[in-house]
Amino acid sequence: MQRIAVLTSGGDSSGMNPAIRAVTRKAIYHGIEVIGIKRGYTGFIEGEMSLLNLGSVADIIQRGGTMLFSARSEEFRTPEGRKKAFENVERFGIQGLIVIGGDGSFRGARQFHKEFGLPIIGVPGTIDNDIVGTDYSIGFDTAINTVVDAINKIRDTATSHERTFIVEVMGRDTGFIALTAGLAAGAESILIPEKPFSINDICHKLMQGHKRGKLHSIILVAEGASDSFDVASQIKEKTGFDTKVIILGHLQRGGAPTAYERVIGSCMGAKAVELLRNGEVLKMVGMQAGKIVALDIEDSALKKKPIDMDMYDLANILSI
Template identity: 70%
Template sequence: MQRIGVLTSGGDASGMNSCIRAVVRKAIYHGLEIIGIRRGYSGFIDADMGPMNLGSVADIIGRGGTVLHTARSERFMTKEGRAQVMENVQRFGIQGLVVIGGDGSFTGARLLHQEYGLPIIGVPGTIDNDISGTDYTIGFDTAVNNVVDAINKIRDTATSHERTFVIEVMGRNSGNIALAAGLAGGAESIIIPEIPFNIDDICQKLLSGIKRGKLHSIILVAEGAASGLDIGKEIKQKIGFDTKVTILGHLQRGGTPTSFDRILASRLGAKAVELLMAGETNKMVGIKAGEILATDLNDVIGKPVTINKDMYDLARILSI
């Protein structure tokens, strides 16, 4: 193998740049040429790509987002779109591909492998931490820290005004961000899609807190479980509490990646290059119990990720 490509696809996640840097420099260290593909599969179709060198990834390890940019592509999901991608694979002499993204990105990569035999390795990059085969995805830790920082700031206002605040966080259909940030931020209630909730129980907990002298409460809601605005309205209707709602939105995605995400991204990116050099394909690199390992994409794509119920129970106990 002499030349490989790298792209980022789907939603951006802090740490993607750290991963791109690792892929590029690891490849060059081993004498490989590297092609950076911009705007994901959309750019792959349009041949928006070119060679990268050591300088291409200088000073990006601490930057959020992705210097290769990212996009979603409906064209790629057609056979004609993928055929155009393979024309560009031949045109640029790409012999292997590293795809940094989530479940949808891996589905696209697997199609290139199945239909054309292109060697591909996936690297999990998504703030949602909803990919099977890895304990953590690139960007999750940074997103959790962003949410915890927001909780800390909102709590100051909640205390000053003696109010209940509902904070809605991202995560798609996963409650991992809400659970981790809720435990770390001391939220009084955590609402996630994996565990049914009862609004009356939440209201009763708020009333109990007031009786023991509690001046404020923070309720964290995962977007996949409920609307923060709806939860806020229900609380006000049922018990009359002055409830404010904050929807953090894309604020959670950006910003300087944490040291954890930088290290994780660097290790996973380097391992992806090693696997391609070893002739491996249709695999995803991940981390399990601190060890970097490879999992067949067929055992990753579409597989559900279970929530840590012990962590949820602990958060509930500690918020009494």
């Protein structure tokens, strides 16, 4: 193996840069050249790529986002688009590809491998942490800390004014961010798509807390669980409490990667290079049982990653 390529695809997440750095330096260490492809599959199709050297990835480990840029490519979903990309594979002499992204990006990778046989290794990168098979996806720890910091600030105002705040976080189909950040921040209620909820129960808990002297409440809502403004107006109506909504939105993606993010991003990037060197042709790097391992990339498409309901119950018990 003499030359591989790396790209980031889908929504950016903090920690992608440490992973790109690890891919690049680990490969160069083993005498393999690394091509950086820009703008995900878009740059793959359009041949926007260039050689990375040791210095190309200097001073990026502490930066959010992705130095290779990212994009969602419609064209890569077409056979013509993928054919153009393969022409670049031949033109640039690429013998293996590392795709850092989410399950949408991995679908494209599987299809491309099936059609053209190029060895491809996926590295899970999405703040949602919802990729099946791996316990961790790059960007999650940083996102959680950003949400917790935001809630800390909001709590100051919530306490000073004895208010209820609805904080909406990312998670269209899954509640990983809401649940983990909610447990960490001591949110009074957590609404996730995986678990039906009753406004009456929430209001009951709010009012009981109020009776015990609680001066404020934070309700964390995954965007896919409910409409936050609707939840707010129902609470206001049923309890009379002053209730405000704040939507964290794109604030959750960026920011300097946490130490954990940098460690895992580095380990996953290096593992991807190792897998290519070992002759693997279609795998996903992942975390299982606390270790960085190789997983079947097909797995990530088949089912939905289950959320830890014990953690959900614990969050409820502790935020009484």
